[in-house]
Amino acid sequence: MNLQQHRELVKGLQAWLERRAGECERVETHISSVLLAGDSAWKLKKPLDLGFLDFSTLERRLHFCREEIRLNRRLEPDIYLDVQPVTGTPAEPRLGGEGDAIEYAVHMRRFDQDGLLSRHPALLTPQRVDRLALRLARFHAEIDRCGPDQPWGTAGKVLAPMLENFRQIRALRPGVDSATRLDPLEGWTRQRHRVLAPFIDRRRDAGHVRECHGDLHLGNIAVDGERLIIFDGIEFNPELRWIDTVSELAFLLMDLDEKRYPSLGWRLLNRYLELSGDYGGLRLLRFYQCYRAMVRAKVAAIGLQQGFSERLEQEFLDYLELAAGYTAPLQPALFITHGFSGSGKSTETDRLMAGLPAIRLRSDIERKRLAGLAGDERSGAAPDQGIYSVEFTRRTYARLLDLARDLLQAGFPVIVDATFLQRQQREPFYRLAGRLDVPCVILDFRVPEAELRRRVVARARRGGDASEADLTILERQLASAVPLADGEREMAWETAHPHRLDVDGLREYLSGLRREAGWTPG
Template sequence: MNSNIPPAVAADRTLVTALREHLQADTGQPVALVETHISWVLLTPALAYKLKKPITLGFVDFRTLAARRHFCEEEVRLNRRLAPSLYVGVVPVCGTTHRPRLGEGEPIDFAVCMRRFPEEALLSRLLPAGRLQAGQLEQFAQRLALFHDEAQVAAPESSFGGPDQAGRPGVDALARLRAIGARCPSDLQGWVFEQRRALRTAWLARQRNGAVRECHGDLHLANLVAVDGRLTAFDCLEFEPALRWIDVMSDVAFLTMDLKAHGRSDLAFRFLDAYLQHSGDYAGVPVLRFYEVYRALVRALVCRLRARAGGDAPPPGEPDYLGCAAGLARDAQRTPRLMITHGLSGSGKSTTAAALLAAAGAIRVRSDVERKRLFGLGIRQRSAEHHAEIYTQDATRRTFARLAECARTALQAGWPVIVDAAFLRRDERLAFRALAAELCVPFSILHCRAAEAQLRRRVSARDAEGSDASEATEAVLERQLATHEPLGQDECALALEVATDMPVDIASLCARWLARAR
């Protein structure tokens, strides 16, 4: 046995070995043992038992039985918020070190009991195998938005999520990377330090406005699993409150970063788009990129520390997280740009915009969604069923003011923006053209068209299905046909026209948009 192992850990390694033998005898099946730096996990055919090592590493202290019980209970409490079906509970380990058993008696240790799932169901396995569907990520985004909405809010006077705590971890990760010999690009280091200063006001506002909550804290690809076809997050951070009492956008950024690091920026923006639609948290967009860079730096550090410790070999295809961090920082230098959509109901505006935002890496704001949000309605709730007058002139004025506010926030943070609305009135289009001019960003109009028969078929089918935010009916379409104000000659020069009766070449459309100057 390694002479460097502390006595308490050595004793519990004996306990774990004996418990493994007990479980093998009890189930009649092999029991696998997985070891991490802070825990042991015993895998039976149906269940997993995680025991915490009686160690202290600065950020964790599991040396006492009471501490291990507490953190086992915290792990179950916290993870049941997002994965109630996976976490069975805390199980006492009784008996002796050499003859342990699970169940009643005087506890000598505690274990978290989970339902076991196949490794192939992890998001980190689904993605490279090509078995992840964008719809699964969008569904998870909805669940995450609801989870964040219901999560406990940090007190404004607490240190959690404030300017000092929000900015420091990124700087610390850079320092630790340099200390172990990693070659961090100077422009990346400069960007992190500059953003730490520039975002202080934003972080303070986020903290005061309730964006800092008890989150998951560790939303990378290996901590999401498909359970009954739905993505479920597990293994959140229970041992250090400061790592989970964070800005909700830091939670989001971990997953968007990891998807980008694995070469799937398109899925990252599909997930982000769905999250923003369900949460409405466009005020968090300015801090998103910093959190993505921070998350990439931490993953880069973890990978290097694991390699130095001689741990398990990195999984095949593990990304270059340091390179990812540098790339994300460089993305901040891109020219932001504003696009509005234009077209009758059923012309394919939202479908095309969704594909375009994934290809271009853009933030989208949808009028159908934000209009309902102003009246407290969910995306798929119908206004008539709730007796909400959401299509009055005043409601429309408020809706477009909200769209402009969200667009302005994202543009000033350096993101390309697509405002997804019909924009059938010239004055509405001119207002956003003026916004682009004010912010000195390129302005484009995505003009979607289709044959009238196609419009009617799409509107009728969508209305019958009732699964989209749009409430347009055939009667609404008829009014639009009679009253809409076509693009003027000056606007046609700014338009990217697509016929959606046939498949749209999104790559070409994206290239045309991003190539446009002012």
């Protein structure tokens, strides 16, 4: 079957469905045709061989229809139903029926296309971002991991599709100014790969290469009532789905950047990291974000060749520009909080991590992670016992210091959310900022004692928070805290009750510190 015959078959099948179900809508992508009728959808794969996918024979299309069902039922078993044969002739086809199959279709439960986040990204509220982060973290924790005898996810395997993108884009869009648009991006990709290759292989050996969704962008996520539907994972090429989990995350974050919702991207990233603990993967994030932007540029280029809307030309150029943005270094800085339990540190840094933006490290989360507990799991430990003993607290701050160092060295701004009530807890972080020559700011949260007590009691009653601080712990903090010294006060940005942390003002203050120090990204 060729593309012309495929179009004839799809047109005939659309007419057949209209006679039985009434209205039937057809949607075309660069690799599939989708028919929507009643409560169902049928996807037919186009007979194409594009290098990165091969649907050129009926046998291959049947195989990949079955793979599409298997893979996508991991996330959406109620959406992906079965594979149905198409019989008859290309001119007069039908679903099922007698005779040999001339084509196959993936049968799905239909959902409202108006819920697609690519069409309406504003549907992705902060609450839905949190739910999406939870689903993604759980999915990544549950899926199969690449074994030592499998070929996926090596540094060489990672580079190959990246370079293939450049080759295919040059072939698809020969009029593009390669010297100014493509050559610098390809050069950066090769250079970063040389630096990161050993780390990529270590990540693979540690189990971070898994059978992922593979195509996780806003066009493959939909809001359906209270549900988030994640669909259309990659079935056609195992190399594109057996990937590092941070590569999967990078695709979604890149798409939020492209849709002009970067703050939601930073929220998603922080929530995912709190749940997964995979802070080490951030070293690869911008490398993979650049790659993912190039994937979308290639998809736009394929669409243009097939005669799709002229808007794809601008979309193609926009993705190239976005990819170039990921090659620029970030501006690292270190923020540590200072304040008693109930002073609003986590609440305010929740806004700050998306507004600055930055990666946040929460002592409550990392303390429990060290003990093998989930963030919302209660430890049952008494004050000064178990995970709240002096020794375990020391280990927690050491863990925060190690993570902060790694993230700063990877180029990310970092917020360390902890009480930091003792000078000995704060000083190692000052020294770290000095060694790495990054700005250091103390976020000083001041709240009257009566208000602290009220908040701690209210939080304990609500439950669901990682913090287990109660009135007993708060009273001990009030009695033993070592205030900021005069030299520390010079580094402090104060937030006094009842005011909220001024994110814009803090951003300007940080810029001023950088100017005074003559700091430039590099």
